[in-house]
Amino acid sequence: xxxxxxxxxxxxxxxxxxxxxxxxxxxxxxxxxxxxxxxxxxxxxxxxxxxxxxxxxxxxxxxxxxxxxxxxxxxxxxxxxxxxxxxxxxxxxxxxxxxxxxxxxxxxxxxxxxxxxxxxxxxxxxxxxxxxxxxxxxxxxxxxxxxxxxxxxxxxxxxxxxxxxxxxxxxxxxxxxxxxxxxxxxxxxxxxxxxxxxxxxxxx
Amino acid sequence: xxxxxxxxxxxxxxxxxxxxxxxxxxxxxxxxxxxxxxxxxxxxxxxxxxxxxxxxxxxxxxxxxxxxxxxxxxxxxxxxxxxxxxxxxxxxxxxxxxxxxxxxxxxxxxxxxxxxxxxxxxxxxxxxxxxxxxxxxxxxxxxxxxxx
Numbered sequence: 001x002x003x004x005x006x007x008x009x010x011x012x013x014x015x016x017x018x019x020x021x022x023x024x025x026x027x028x029x030x031x032x033x034x035x036x037x038x039x040x041x042x043x044x045x046x047x048x049x050x051x052x053x054x055x056x057x058x059x060x061x062x063x064x065x066x067x068x069x070x071x072x073x074x075x076x077x078x079x080x081x082x083x084x085x086x087x088x089x090x091x092x093x094x095x096x097x098x099x100x101x102x103x104x105x106x107x108x109x110x111x112x113x114x115x116x117x118x119x120x121x122x123x124x125x126x127x128x129x130x131x132x133x134x135x136x137x138x139x140x141x142x143x144x145x146x147x148x149x150x151x152x153x154x155x156x157x158x159x160x161x162x163x164x165x166x167x168x169x170x171x172x173x174x175x176x177x178x179x180x181x182x183x184x185x186x187x188x189x190x191x192x193x194x195x196x197x198x199x200x201x202x203x204x
Numbered sequence: 205x206x207x208x209x210x211x212x213x214x215x216x217x218x219x220x221x222x223x224x225x226x227x228x229x230x231x232x233x234x235x236x237x238x239x240x241x242x243x244x245x246x247x248x249x250x251x252x253x254x255x256x257x258x259x260x261x262x263x264x265x266x267x268x269x270x271x272x273x274x275x276x277x278x279x280x281x282x283x284x285x286x287x288x289x290x291x292x293x294x295x296x297x298x299x300x301x302x303x304x305x306x307x308x309x310x311x312x313x314x315x316x317x318x319x320x321x322x323x324x325x326x327x328x329x330x331x332x333x334x335x336x337x338x339x340x341x342x343x344x345x346x347x348x349x350x351x352x
Contacts, residue, residue, distance in 0.1 A: 026313075026351055028337040033346040036319065041344020047337060063337040070338060085348045088317045091284040093236035093274040095319055131256050132234060132276075182301045204234075204276050 031060040031076060031085065036095065045070045096204040097124050100184075101159060103197040106142070108151070108158045122166050124203045132204040133168065135160045137177040140196035141189045149179035159199045231258035232296040233277035240271030240287075259293065266290045267314065280321030281307065289314020298323060306330040316349045318342075 032054045034040050042055040049069040052061050058081060061070045099121050101114040125133060137156030139148040156175040164170055183196040235242075235257045242253035245264040251257075253265070253273055267273055267289045274284040279298040285291060295308040305327040307320075311334065324331045324342045333340040335351050 026336045028335040029348075029350040029352075030338075030340060031348045031350075033348065035345050039344070041342070041346065043343065043347055044341040045338050046341070047339065063335075065337055081348075085315065085317065085350070088272065088284050088286040088315045088348065091237060091239070091272045091274045091286075092317045092319065093276050093282040093284070095282050095321070096276060096280045178301055202280075 026065070028063045029060060030054065030063075031058065031081060033057065033081070033089075094128065096202050097128075099124075099201040099203070101199045101201065102194060103155055103199070105192060105194070105197065106151070108154045110158075118162060118166070121163070121201055121203065122168070125163075125168060128203060130203050131169075131172045133163065133173045134200075134202040134204075135163070135173060135175045136200045136202070137175070138182055138184070138196060138198050138200070139180050140183065140191060140193040141180045141187055142192045143190070145179060149177060152179045153177035155197075155199050159201065163201075229260055231278075232261055232293065232298070233259040233275050233281075235259070235273060236276050236282075237272075237274040239273070241268030242266070242271055242273040242285075243268075261293060261296050264290065264292045277307075277321060279305075279307070279323045281319065281323065282321075283316060283318045286315030289316060291316065300326060303327075308332045308334075310334045311349055311351060312336070313351050315351075318345075318347055318349070320345045 030043060030045050032041065032043050034057045040055065040057045042053060044051055044053050045061055045063060047063060047066050047070070049067055052070040052073055054061055054073045056075060058075045058078065059073045060076050061073050063070045099117060101117060102111045103109060104111060135156045137152035139152045156177050160173050160175045163173060183193070184198065185193050185195050187193050187196070235253050235255055238253050238255060243250045243266045244253045244257065244259065245266065246260055246262065259275060265273060265285060267285050267287055269287050271287050272285060274282065276282050277296065290312040292310045292312065294310055295306050297304045297306045299305070300322070305323045307323045307330065320331065320342050324345065328341070328343055331342045333342065335349060
């Protein structure tokens with residue numbers, strides 16, 4: 001009699017535990033999409049049971065729990081992706097835009113081509129109503145580090161002032177300087193490299 | 205006596221310099237767009253998200269029903285959360301000059317879309333996005349994740 005009761009209890013506990021397991025069972029679906037430039041990247045989805053790669057536009061895998069292998073990738077129809085994920089994709093912000101402005105050697109004077117790029121930067125700032133604009137100054141490796149750190153700061157300040165002169169609020173502009181430490185083109189020390197004499201403007 | 209004070213003030217300044225709480229915490233991103241109820245939870249405080257609000261490392265972002273939020277991160281990563289979604293930005297380091305790069309986030313529930321940025325480009329191994337069921341390694345760049 002006593003044993004029967006214990007068995008009943010055990011059965012009940014078993015049912016409750018499996019019930020909890022079922023309700024607690026989560027599922028993750030991952031869908032790869034083409035990049036804004038049309039290229040298709042690659043994702044690897046892994047857990048304790050193994051891993052799969054997805055590398056085609058619209059390819060998806062589903063994972064039901066940590067101990068179960070991600071499902072064999074399959075390509076979802078475009079309409080299904082739009083119906084299920086159209087909303088979250090519509091709220092994806094536009095990626096920040098980068099501009100590079102170049103300077104004459106050893107100076108804080110912009111090259112004529114770079115001067116003519118300023119209107120495009122302003123247009124982008126206004127279009128995006130951006131309140132986060134980074135202005136990052138760089139130099140080539142000609143001259144010593146200390147000199148270049150100062151020069152890169154002066155270059156960033158010059159560009160910051162140009163933007164402020166066109167009505168962009170100071171509060172929205174963050175100027176930093178990297179000296180010769182972060183070249184676009186890697187060179188030995190004391191090399192004149194026009195492509196490294198630059199200020200990068202990032203409009204977010 | 206003078207010497208004693210100068211040593212004391214030196215110790216005091218060393219203490220200030222070494223105290224991480226007094227260091228300025230740099231923001232790692234900001235809110236681009238918000239609909240409905242969006243909470244930004246930093247430690248013990250939680251506030252309703254509004255456009256241009258800064259995101260800090262460790263922040264938890266949670267949306268209510270019929271709500272959504274879009275974020276822009278320092279490395280050009282953009283992401284959005286659909287309704288009833290929750291993500292914790294556990295680690296975000298973007299300092300290419302010093303080669304300090306990492307992006308670790310935990311998606312707890314809901315729907316997400318991503319376009320990953322420069323961290324994934326420069327150091328793909330340093331990007332780790334987790335869901336309750338799996339870990340995503342990203343080699344580029346646009347994708348959707350749904351947890352249900």
